[in-house]
Amino acid sequence: xxxxxxxxxxxxxxxxxxxxxxxxxxxxxxxxxxxxxxxxxxxxxxxxxxxxxxxxxxxxxxxxxxxxxxxxxxxxxxx
Amino acid sequence: xxxxxxxxxxxxxxxxxxxxxxxxxxxxxxxxxxxxxxxxxxxxxxxxxxxxxxxxxxxxxxxxxxxxxxxxxxxxxxxxxxxxxxxxxxxxxxxxxxxxxxxxxxxxxxxxxxxxxxxxxxxxxxxxxxxxxxxxxxxxxxxxxxxxxxxxxxxxxxxxxxxxxxxxxxxxxxxxxxxxxxxxxxxxxxxxxxxxxxxxxxxxxxxxxxxxxxxxxxxxxxxxxxxxxxxxxxxxxxxxxxxxxxxxxxxxxxxxxxxxxxxxxxxxxxxxxxxxxxxxxxxxxxxxxxxxxxxxxxxxxxxxxxxxxxxxxxxxxxxxxxxxxxxxxxxxxxxxxxxxxxxxxxxxxxxxxxxxxxxxxxxxxxxxxxxxxxxxxxxxxxxxxxxxxxxxxxxxxxxxxxxxxxxxxxxxxxxxx
Numbered sequence: 001x002x003x004x005x006x007x008x009x010x011x012x013x014x015x016x017x018x019x020x021x022x023x024x025x026x027x028x029x030x031x032x033x034x035x036x037x038x039x040x041x042x043x044x045x046x047x048x049x050x051x052x053x054x055x056x057x058x059x060x061x062x063x064x065x066x067x068x069x070x071x072x073x074x075x076x077x078x079x
Numbered sequence: 080x081x082x083x084x085x086x087x088x089x090x091x092x093x094x095x096x097x098x099x100x101x102x103x104x105x106x107x108x109x110x111x112x113x114x115x116x117x118x119x120x121x122x123x124x125x126x127x128x129x130x131x132x133x134x135x136x137x138x139x140x141x142x143x144x145x146x147x148x149x150x151x152x153x154x155x156x157x158x159x160x161x162x163x164x165x166x167x168x169x170x171x172x173x174x175x176x177x178x179x180x181x182x183x184x185x186x187x188x189x190x191x192x193x194x195x196x197x198x199x200x201x202x203x204x205x206x207x208x209x210x211x212x213x214x215x216x217x218x219x220x221x222x223x224x225x226x227x228x229x230x231x232x233x234x235x236x237x238x239x240x241x242x243x244x245x246x247x248x249x250x251x252x253x254x255x256x257x258x259x260x261x262x263x264x265x266x267x268x269x270x271x272x273x274x275x276x277x278x279x280x281x282x283x284x285x286x287x288x289x290x291x292x293x294x295x296x297x298x299x300x301x302x303x304x305x306x307x308x309x310x311x312x313x314x315x316x317x318x319x320x321x322x323x324x325x326x327x328x329x330x331x332x333x334x335x336x337x338x339x340x341x342x343x344x345x346x347x348x349x350x351x352x353x354x355x356x357x358x359x360x361x362x363x364x365x366x367x368x369x370x371x372x373x374x375x376x377x378x379x380x381x382x383x384x385x386x387x388x389x390x391x392x393x394x395x396x397x398x399x400x401x402x403x404x405x406x407x408x409x410x411x412x413x414x415x416x417x418x419x420x421x422x423x424x425x426x427x428x429x430x431x432x433x434x435x436x437x438x439x440x441x442x443x444x445x446x447x448x449x450x451x452x453x454x455x456x457x458x459x460x461x462x463x464x465x466x467x468x469x470x471x472x473x474x475x476x477x478x479x480x481x482x483x484x485x486x487x488x489x490x491x492x493x494x495x496x
Contacts, residue, residue, distance in 0.1 A: 043213060046211065
């Protein structure tokens with residue numbers, strides 16, 4: 001299950017941020033490493049909500065800064 | 080600072096006739112129609128099922144995928160045309176010093192803005208929920224984002240704004256840039272207009288007004304300005320851009336000068352939402368003001384690139400205004416409407432047609448009004464029907480009028496040092 005979530009998360013990031021899949025590592029930060037600006041990060045959160053059919057509060061969203069953060073959060077919530 | 084002369088040193092065009100100034104001009108002299116059944120969406124149920132779409136345009140040929148995805152097509156078009164104009168002026172913005180770029184403005188508008196973006200996001204809002212609207216919705220929608228994006232791409236930090244005046248947008252933005260350079264506020268500017276309204280909602284809206292031709296069985300002959308059987312305009316899409324500079328700035332860097340901007344006249348009809356004043360009162364004011372600011376007499380004008388959209392009322396009213404201002408000379412000068420070939424590019428029209436004017440002067444040939452078959456007694460000028468006409472062109476005039484009663488007339492001259 002975790003692998004499915006991880007690959008779905010990575011696909012969204014690759015598509016929305018226009019980055020190479022090889023750059024989407026667990027530790028990669030959306031803003032520092034993957035070139036996301038404030039609007040991109042909002043869009044990413046919305047895509048995660050859509051893909052996993054859940055609602056991410058603004059407080060939770062603020063703590064999702066890296067690929068790993070997103071995978072961990074979504075693995076827990078979507079489980 | 081005393082008034083400075085303003086010249087054109089760069090041009091960029093993305094049109095249904097071709098995706099560069101050269102391609103556009105070659106097709107225009109050949110009398111090519113850009114109209115065809117709409118390919119980008121299913122138009123079968125609309126009143127009008129054809130338009131002048133850009134041929135084979137792929138934004139990713141010009142922009143990286145991520146940037147392209149964040150822009151409505153109207154903004155993509157603007158960036159492509161602006162980039163051609165900047166390069167044509169001999170600039171590589173990566174190599175320009177910032178203090179130079181700080182004195183270059185971007186005055187660039189759109190008549191409509193992100194119509195397709197508005198449509199898609201509204202659909203999303205209604206059908207997927209109020210919290211599902213894209214964070215890029217507003218920055219993709221607003222008509223001024225094109226001038227912002229052009230500045231971001233090139234680092235130009237002079238005045239930056241977008242005049243929005245429907246189909247007069249292109250001319251208005253050129254006029255504002257001209258005045259800012261003339262009065263010494265800036266040394267140069269990218270200016271012009273763009274629109275991407277060949278969308279299902281866009282065509283449906285203009286068709287509901289009965290503004291569009293419904294010659295669905297013969298699109299190539301639908302745009303026929305000044306012909307007796309004209310029945311409305313044909314929607315086009317694209318963008319036009321000029322790079323304007325003060326004469327001294329252009330000469331100091333040895334730039335090629337393509338034309339001079341001599342004057343601009345602006346007015347309102349103060350008459351009706353969309354219908355032109357049949358007496359041409361507002362247009363007459365714009366024409367007279369254009370001549371006055373350029374210091375020209377009516378007899379000095381060799382050619383008028385008409386607004387000439389191919390609507391029954393508009394073409395007759397424009398003809399009437401030209402006759403009132405130019406008197407007997409109205410029959411000596413050449414008039415033509417390149418919209419007969421490009422369709423009506425709305426906010427881009429004034430900019431594309433300014434380029435047609437400049438090319439006409441450079442080559443001393445008037446581009447034709449195609450599709451003429453039968454004379455309309457209300458339209459009795461020399462409209463350069465069907466074939467281009469060679470003629471020495473020194474001073475020309477470019478008309479653009481918009482819904483809301485906005486009238487603009489731009490005077491352009493062949494450059495004489």
